[in-house]
Amino acid sequence: MSNEWEVVIGLEIHAQLATRSKIFSGSSTAFGAAPNVQANLVDLGYPGVLPVLNAEAVRMAARFGLAIGATVAHRSVFARKNYFYPDLPKGYQISQYELPIVQDGRVDIVLDDGSTKVIGVTRAHLEEDAGKSLHEELPGQSGIDLNRAGTPLLEIVSEPDLRSAREAIAYMKKIHTLVRYLEICDGNMQEGSFRCDANVSIRRLGRREFGTRCEIKNLNSFRFVEKAINHEVARQIDVLEGGGSIVQETRLYDPGKDETRSMRSKEEANDYRYFPDPDLLPLVLDAGWIESLRATLPELPDAKAERLVTEHGLPAYDAGVLSASRELADYYEAVIGLVGGQPKLVANWVMGDLSALLNRDGLDIQMSRVSTQRLAGLIARIVDGTLSGKLAKEVLETMWDEGSDADAVIEAKGLRQITDTAAIETVIRKVMEDNPGQLADYRSGKDKLFGFFVGQVMKATGGKANPGQVNELLKHLLAG
Amino acid sequence: MSFHALTAAELGRALRRREVSSLELTDHFLARIEGSGTRLNAFVTVTAERARADARRADAEIAAGRGGPLTGVPIAHKDIFCTAGILTTCSSRMLANFTSPYDATVVEKLTAAGTVLLGKTNMDEFAMGSSNETSYFGPVRNPWDEARVPGGSSGGSAAAVAAGLAPAATGTDTGGSIRQPAALTGLTGIKPTYGRVSRYGMIAFASSLDQAGVLARSAEDAALLLSAMSGFDPRDSTSVEQPVPDYHAGLEAPLAGLRVGVIREFFGEGLEAGTAAAVTGALDQFKRLGAEVVEVSLPALPLSVPTYYVVAPAECSSNLSRFDGIRFGYRCESPRDLYDLYTRSRGEGFGDEVKRRIMTGTYVLSAGYYDAYYLKAQKVRSLIAADFQRAFESVDLLFGPTAPTPAFGIGEKVDDPVTMYLNDIYTIGANLAGLPALSAPCGLVDGLPVGFQLIGPQFSESRLLSATHAYQRETDWHRRLPPAWA
Numbered sequence: 011m012s013n014e015w016e017v018v019i020g021l022e023i024h025a026q027l028a029t030r031s032k033i034f035s036g037s038s039t040a041f042g043a044a045p046n047v048q049a050n051l052v053d054l055g056y057p058g059v060l061p062v063l064n065a066e067a068v069r070m071a072a073r074f075g076l077a078i079g080a081t082v083a084h085r086s087v088f089a090r091k092n093y094f095y096p097d098l099p100k101g102y103q104i105s106q107y108e109l110p111i112v113q114d115g116r117v118d119i120v121l122d123d124g125s126t127k128v129i130g131v132t133r134a135h136l137e138e139d140a141g142k143s144l145h146e147e148l149p150g151q152s153g154i155d156l157n158r159a160g161t162p163l164l165e166i167v168s169e170p171d172l173r174s175a176r177e178a179i180a181y182m183k184k185i186h187t188l189v190r191y192l193e194i195c196d197g198n199m200q201e202g203s204f205r206c207d208a209n210v211s212i213r214r215l216g217r218r219e220f221g222t223r224c225e226i227k228n229l230n231s232f233r234f235v236e237k238a239i240n241h242e243v244a245r246q247i248d249v250l251e252g253g254g255s256i257v258q259e260t261r262l263y264d265p266g267k268d269e270t271r272s273m274r275s276k277e278e279a280n281d282y283r284y285f286p287d288p289d290l291l292p293l294v295l296d297a298g299w300i301e302s303l304r305a306t307l308p309e310l311p312d313a314k315a316e317r318l319v320t321e322h323g324l325p326a327y328d329a330g331v332l333s334a335s336r337e338l339a340d341y342y343e344a345v346i347g348l349v350g351g352q353p354k355l356v357a358n359w360v361m362g363d364l365s366a367l368l369n370r371d372g373l374d375i376q377m378s379r380v381s382t383q384r385l386a387g388l389i390a391r392i393v394d395g396t397l398s399g400k401l402a403k404e405v406l407e408t409m410w411d412e413g414s415d416a417d418a419v420i421e422a423k424g425l426r427q428i429t430d431t432a433a434i435e436t437v438i439r440k441v442m443e444d445n446p447g448q449l450a451d452y453r454s455g456k457d458k459l460f461g462f463f464v465g466q467v468m469k470a471t472g473g474k475a476n477p478g479q480v481n482e483l484l485k486h487l488l489a490g
Numbered sequence: 491m492s493f494h495a496l497t498a499a500e501l502g503r504a505l506r507r508r509e510v511s512s513l514e515l516t517d518h519f520l521a522r523i524e525g526s527g528t529r530l531n532a533f534v535t536v537t538a539e540r541a542r543a544d545a546r547r548a549d550a551e552i553a554a555g556r557g558g559p560l561t562g563v564p565i566a567h568k569d570i571f572c573t574a575g576i577l578t579t580c581s582s583r584m585l586a587n588f589t590s591p592y593d594a595t596v597v598e599k600l601t602a603a604g605t606v607l608l609g610k611t612n613m614d615e616f617a618m619g620s621s622n623e624t625s626y627f628g629p630v631r632n633p634w635d636e637a638r639v640p641g642g643s644s645g646g647s648a649a650a651v652a653a654g655l656a657p658a659a660t661g662t663d664t665g666g667s668i669r670q671p672a673a674l675t676g677l678t679g680i681k682p683t684y685g686r687v688s689r690y691g692m693i694a695f696a697s698s699l700d701q702a703g704v705l706a707r708s709a710e711d712a713a714l715l716l717s718a719m720s721g722f723d724p725r726d727s728t729s730v731e732q733p734v735p736d737y738h739a740g741l742e743a744p745l746a747g748l749r750v751g752v753i754r755e756f757f758g759e760g761l762e763a764g765t766a767a768a769v770t771g772a773l774d775q776f777k778r779l780g781a782e783v784v785e786v787s788l789p790a791l792p793l794s795v796p797t798y799y800v801v802a803p804a805e806c807s808s809n810l811s812r813f814d815g816i817r818f819g820y821r822c823e824s825p826r827d828l829y830d831l832y833t834r835s836r837g838e839g840f841g842d843e844v845k846r847r848i849m850t851g852t853y854v855l856s857a858g859y860y861d862a863y864y865l866k867a868q869k870v871r872s873l874i875a876a877d878f879q880r881a882f883e884s885v886d887l888l889f890g891p892t893a894p895t896p897a898f899g900i901g902e903k904v905d906d907p908v909t910m911y912l913n914d915i916y917t918i919g920a921n922l923a924g925l926p927a928l929s930a931p932c933g934l935v936d937g938l939p940v941g942f943q944l945i946g947p948q949f950s951e952s953r954l955l956s957a958t959h960a961y962q963r964e965t966d967w968h969r970r971l972p973p974a975w976a
Contacts (some may be wrong), residue, residue, distance in 0.1 A: 040894075054817055056812075057813075058693045059690070060725060288697035
């Protein structure tokens with residue numbers, strides 16, 4: 011038997027649906043309000059109140075189902091998950107249990123080696139979020155904030171198809187991309203709009219049966235997911251190789267200490283006593299309605315990447331990077347439209363220098379300080395030979411910092427490229443005169459000195475000479 | 491004038507003819523409630539000030555030539571309906587301090603119809619009981635014999651109307667809680683089709699069975715109130731989007747040719763002889779009025795009681811979880827920690843019968859027992875509904891007794907929950923199948939009223955009411971008052 015361990019991971023992703031009101035009440039779902047101002051009698055679980063399903067949440071869940079090639083159930087059922095906790099006002103959470111709205115979908119992820127792997131999505135179901143307990147703000151007491159109670163969630167459950175933390179991250183990012191493409195979730199992980207629980211187990215390579223799993227709760231960043239899984243895998247290997255056995259339990263990841271610790275074991279787990287919620291009729295969706303929804307789906311990331319390869323001729327890598335964010339792809343395509351072509355050049359600038367500036371300032375592409383029109387203007391100056399690539403980088407930085415367009419920067423800095431053959435020739439002759447030794451060496455066969463002359467010419471022109479013309483003219487003139 | 495001997499419809503007509511003002515009526519009933527009426531313990535809260543304000547408003551409406559058949563008619567609400575600014579206790583220590591911030595849809599609609607709110611009536615705690623003995627505020631007495639129970643869970647509403655403390659009252663019926671007390675106090679009580687009346691603001695016992703209805707002196711009164719209460723409510727997903735017929739206008743529909751099916755399973759062992767005789771007498775009256783009577787069998791119906799005592803506790807165990815001492819209602823003194831807060835608040839706040847049902851319900855939903863109990867009960871429930879459906883292929887209405895015996899003595903059955911549960915043996919089926927059903931008085935056994943029951947297909951309230959109205963035009967059982975309260 012192999013001594014190698016195989017890691018088996020399944021993720022449960024909670025995506026907060028971007029509805030304006032809650033899943034079963036009319037309260038606002040906006041983030042950041044003062045405690046309990048967005049909790050009405052339904053959210054507070056008052057005696058006599060009843061839930062009414064938000065149609066928009068259903069539409070969003072169904073769109074997700076269609077986007078992952080899943081079955082959008084004709085009939086799904088809301089159930090009650092019963093347990094006591096102060097931030098769970100009714101003493102039960104309304105969720106879907108036996109019959110979820112989305113069943114049996116799949117997404118493709120790209121592995122580090124560039125190959126594609128299909129990850130099964132067992133189900134995605136609608137449920138309401140709980141409120142929050144506040145333990146820090148009130149010494150000796152616990153506060154309850156029910157603003158979040160009743161916020162619609164889509165819980166997306168993967169098959170145990172993931173084999174490493176890297177794969178888990180790729181999958182989570184793919185789902186993140188999808189929900190943002192579909193505009194059903196803002197994807198904001200700091201605010202908890204997109205978070206996940208990871209089920210992790212290990213087994214000897216080649217074994218068919220799964221090992222005992224542990225569930226790691228409430229991971230709200232890609233980095234934490236990766237670190238938590240790697241930590242948990244190492245812990246499980248230690249336990250098993252030390253002759254111990256894994257106890258099925260729920261563990262909490264502590265990012266401060268970079269470790270997971272036990273929350274509760276299977277024995278302590280609640281018996282949730284799920285049963286169909288009698289306050290809500292089964293959710294029945296008409297086949298025609300589901301089909302009409304399909305027509306509203308945007309171009310999805312895989313299709314977009316495919317098109318960027320086949321129609322724009324981009325390398326698969328570039329297509330993957332650009333299509334990973336709907337906004338980035340939109341930006342790229344807008345620039346292409348303005349420039350009228352040049353896909354690889356545009357892709358390089360968007361993915362390269364522009365992305366570097368965005369990262370430097372911590373901005374999303376929607377907040378770019380260089381608009382699509384301005385980037386298109388810059389690229390036009392490269393295409394028409396006004397700017398060298400090197401100069402263009404400088405211009406872009408100035409555009410970014412000063413909020414100006416390319417032509418204004420070129421004018422102000424006098425950065426216009428020198429393309430006048432006679433002018434370049436004059437400079438070259440001057441350089442040859444000033445460096446007779448090097449000239450003699452070159453002519454006696456020291457070809458490497460060509461670069462020296464290029465450098466001298468560029469230096470003398472302040473980098474403005476057109477490099478192509480410099481090369482051509484130098485070859486000719488140095489040859490004598 | 492003995493206003494309390496009149497029906498709500500008659501009072502409404504007197505009001506519109508200006509023979510009496512709503513304020514006079516209101517004062518008359520308040521005086522009875524606050525006088526000898528206190529003996530019955532029928533009210534948890536008397537809303538005298540609110541009643542007089544309602545009455546003045548109604549009198550102004552009538553003076554202006556506006557208002558409908560119920561404008562100015564005093565009524566009482568079972569204390570399970572949320573009433574804004576008024577205590578809403580469900581007769582539980584858990585909610586003894588709970589003032590609702592909002593009105594139930596039923597309350598809203600009856601207020602809009604111009605009724606005057608006299609107060610909130612006593613009931614079995616959280617509507618769990620058949621004798622009104624589980625109330626935190628003590629048992630309600632039956633005005634026909636004050637040593638006996640009025641039935642339950644709407645026992646306060648029943649006693650109040652029977653004793654002439656209120657012309658009519660609302661009730662709720664999860665397994666017979668309107669019909670059985672109506673039978674035991676000589677009233678006409680209707681539980682409409684599930685989904686006919688909004689459950690919004692009606693504190694839930696068993697959501698898939700609960701339905702609001704009326705306890706009144708006649709089918710005509712029941713028709714008036716039911717018309718005002720019914721209708722689709724976007725706040726209740728289980729309410730049905732179907733127009734509400736004018737039940738009052740439909741009362742005169744002829745009875746001749748109506749096919750009435752006598753439920754064989756309801757006339758077997760356990761039915762007290764005097765009750766059987768009175769109910770059979772009513773059947774003869776229906777025959778004389780031109781009904782075609784046939785016997786039908788609903789073989790799954792005897793499984794109603796065990797089925798109900800799985801489904802209802804299961805739902806109640808979850809519905810009552812919100813009473814946790816955190817946001818409203820009873821909280822124990824000085825809790826040590828969260829667990830102590832939960833267990834003592836609930837342990838002290840709920841009475842024994844409520845706890846019994848929460849425990850039963852928790853058990854039947856537990857891992858390993860769900861299939862054997864809850865799931866199986868749901869299957870039997872489908873069989874019972876199918877039995878009814880089959881029966882309605884050949885008959886228009888089903889007929890039987892409402893309760894197996896007349897009112898029993900206070901304290902007589904409290905220590906024997908199973909015998910108590912069997913009191914609902916004839917009423918539970920309609921709840922399990924979501925069907926409308928009505929009880930109306932048809933005789934006295936040793937001075938105690940008994941009632942017959944009609945069960946109809948979904949949304950056949952008009953037929954139930956008109957058949958009963960035809961019966962009541964030929965009989966006077968519904969006009970009898972308890973001798974001590976005449």
